[in-house]
Amino acid sequence: MYVAxxxxxxxxxxxxxxxxxGPGRRAAVAPTVLALGTVSLVTDVSxxxxxxxxxxxxxxxxxxxxxxxxxxxxxYNGFSALVRLAGGHLADRGGRYKTVAALGYGxxxxxxxxxxxxxxxxxxxxxxxxxxxxxxxRTAPRDALISLASPEESRxxxxxxxxxxxxxxxxxxxxxxxxxxxxxxxxxDAVFTVSFCVAALGVLVLLLFVPSRPKPLAVxxxxxxxxxxxxxxxxxxxxxxxxxxxxxxLLGLATVSDSFVYLLLQRRLGVTDRWFALLPxxxxxxxxxxxxxxxxxxxxxxxxxxxxxxxxxxxxxYGALLSGWQSPxxxxxxxxxxxxxxxxxxxxxxxxxxxxxxxxxxSSGLAxxxxxxALARFGCSIAFGAAWTAWGDRWAVGAATxxxxxxxxxxxxxxxxxxxxxxxxxxxxxxxxx
Numbered sequence: 001m002y003v004a005x006x007x008x009x010x011x012x013x014x015x016x017x018x019x020x021x022g023p024g025r026r027a028a029v030a031p032t033v034l035a036l037g038t039v040s041l042v043t044d045v046s047x048x049x050x051x052x053x054x055x056x057x058x059x060x061x062x063x064x065x066x067x068x069x070x071x072x073x074x075x076y077n078g079f080s081a082l083v084r085l086a087g088g089h090l091a092d093r094g095g096r097y098k099t100v101a102a103l104g105y106g107x108x109x110x111x112x113x114x115x116x117x118x119x120x121x122x123x124x125x126x127x128x129x130x131x132x133x134x135x136x137x138r139t140a141p142r143d144a145l146i147s148l149a150s151p152e153e154s155r156x157x158x159x160x161x162x163x164x165x166x167x168x169x170x171x172x173x174x175x176x177x178x179x180x181x182x183x184x185x186x187x188x189d190a191v192f193t194v195s196f197c198v199a200a201l202g203v204l205v206l207l208l209f210v211p212s213r214p215k216p217l218a219v220x221x222x223x224x225x226x227x228x229x230x231x232x233x234x235x236x237x238x239x240x241x242x243x244x245x246x247x248x249x250l251l252g253l254a255t256v257s258d259s260f261v262y263l264l265l266q267r268r269l270g271v272t273d274r275w276f277a278l279l280p281x282x283x284x285x286x287x288x289x290x291x292x293x294x295x296x297x298x299x300x301x302x303x304x305x306x307x308x309x310x311x312x313x314x315x316x317x318y319g320a321l322l323s324g325w326q327s328p329x330x331x332x333x334x335x336x337x338x339x340x341x342x343x344x345x346x347x348x349x350x351x352x353x354x355x356x357x358x359x360x361x362x363s364s365g366l367a368x369x370x371x372x373x374a375l376a377r378f379g380c381s382i383a384f385g386a387a388w389t390a391w392g393d394r395w396a397v398g399a400a401t402x403x404x405x406x407x408x409x410x411x412x413x414x415x416x417x418x419x420x421x422x423x424x425x426x427x428x429x430x431x432x433x434x
Contacts, residue, residue: 029161030149035209036142037165043105043202044166046112048173048284049195052277053181055259057188064121065389069259071382072125080136081374088367089232091141097363098145098212104138105206107131109199115192136374140367145210147354147362155354156303159347160295164288167342171284178277232364240356240416241365245372247411248349251311252376254404256318256384256397258283261338264321264393265331282331286339287346294343295351303352304415310344311408313337318401322394349373356416 058064058072091100111131118124143159150158177191184190235241262279265271271279298306317337320330350366357365380400387396 029154029158032149032211033146033158033162034165035205035211036145037162039105039202039206039210040142040162040166041169042205043108043199044169045173045176046169046195046199046202047108048170048280049177049180049191049198050112050115051259052174052177052280053188053191055263056276058124059263068121069385071385072121072128080132080139081371081378083133083136084140084367084371084374085232085364087137088140088144088363088365089229090137091144091363092232092361095213097141097148098206098210100363101138101141101145101210102203102206104134104136104141105199105203106134107137108134109196109203112192112196112199116189139370140363143350143354143366143370144363147350147366148359152355154299156295156298156306156348156351157292158295159351160292160298160343163295163343163347164291167284167287167291171281171288174277174280174284178275181277232361232368235357235361235365235368238356241353241368243414243416244349244353244356245369247414247416248369249372249376250407250411250414251404252373253380254400254407255314255377255380256400257377257381258338260381260384260388261317261321261334264397265334267393268321268326269331279331279335282335283339283342286336287342288339290340290343291347294340295347298344298348298351303348303355306344307348307352308408308412308415310341310348311404311411313344314341315401315404315408317341318397318404322397322401324394352416 055069059069064072087100087104091097108131111127111134114127114130115124118127146158146162147155176194180190180194181187236245258280261283262276265279266276294306294310314337317334320334320337349369353366353369354362384396384400387399
């Protein structure tokens with residue numbers, strides 16, 4: 001069996017279902033998307049509680065240098081890349097999206113209490129690596145479930161809704177951490193304990209409310225052969241997938257970690273430790289407000305236009321941090337642009353990728369692109385931390401700005417054509433077994 005044999009069945013069925021609603025009516029977001037959004041909301045409350053305090057806990061509490069933090073942050077954000085391919089492949093084999101996602105969410109939840117006993121750099125690195133392994137396992141199967149449950153015409157909107165719910169959790173998490181730190185002296189232990197309890201609730205919601213197979217059923221039939229690793233890697237021979245992966249990788253090379261953005265703002269503004277945990281809320285609020293509108297805009301005007309526009313917003317963030325501009329408006333502007341960057345890129349990239357990957361290999365294909373992007377961001381975190389340690393933060397931001405401008409120009413030249421949403425999903429090269 002070849003992927004081409006089935007390309008016209010599941011995706012087309014979902015598309016036809018959407019068209020049956022008639023002109024002027026939009027397909028409702030699938031229940032699977034809403035259930036996964038709830039899981040992500042709860043889980044992000046947990047993870048963002050930790051993310052909000054981790055930079056300060058490591059740099060101010062444990063005395064790590066920017067280089068040491070860059071290494072740990074690289075582990076935190078980049079280690080998941082090593083297991084995303086495995087998670088995507090395991091999910092595609094037999095359509096076990098929910099099972100693999102549940103394993104990932106469960107592993108990350110178990111890592112939260114371990115932060116209570118990890119007091120050295122190697123141990124903290126090991127715990128963060130395990131936590132990111134969980135994220136790596138769950139991300140591609142979750143996004144595959146979203147894309148398979150959504151018609152092509154409104155996939156950007158579906159990802160926008162999911163990312164908005166996900167970001168609502170990211171908005172609440174730092175607030176909870178802030179309140180805990182206000183009430184409990186030296187409250188890092190309390191933050192990690194509450195984070196574990198919330199993460200466990202997210203796993204429970206996933207097990208109880210997310211269906212094993214999405215509806216409309218845009219997944220292989222029960223009798224379909226299992227996806228092979230060879231077929232997954234062969235996706236790179238598809239022009240659109242290869243261009244998507246290359247552009248995501250290039251732009252990831254110049255995407256400075258969120259934690260560094262917040263640390264730079266803290267230095268510019270002299271934010272105290274207690275208020276530092278609130279900085280991610282600004283990014284999350286802008287992301288929450290813009291995710292759905294920009295997802296819908298991407299469906300209408302082309303996902304690559306919106307995706308590249310998001311990186312233009314990131315370039316403005318770097319410019320504002322580099323300018324030395326001192327104004328009360330600076331943090332609001334930087335955090336609003338930072339949230340806009342995520343709203344225009346995170347779900348939009350997955351919506352664009354889903355239109356280029358056949359349903360049988362959806363999880364593997366999304367994992368390929370996510371892996372390249374995560375590896376690039378891993379390298380960026382280490383390089384930025386090293387540049388900050390060697391030359392200072394201003395030189396590091398200047399270098400990141402120049403690299404982003406070059407990579408954005410290259411991505412614009414290499415970008416794939418925006419697909420017509422009514423066109424059939426491309427297939428892997430003929431002759432590749434699935």
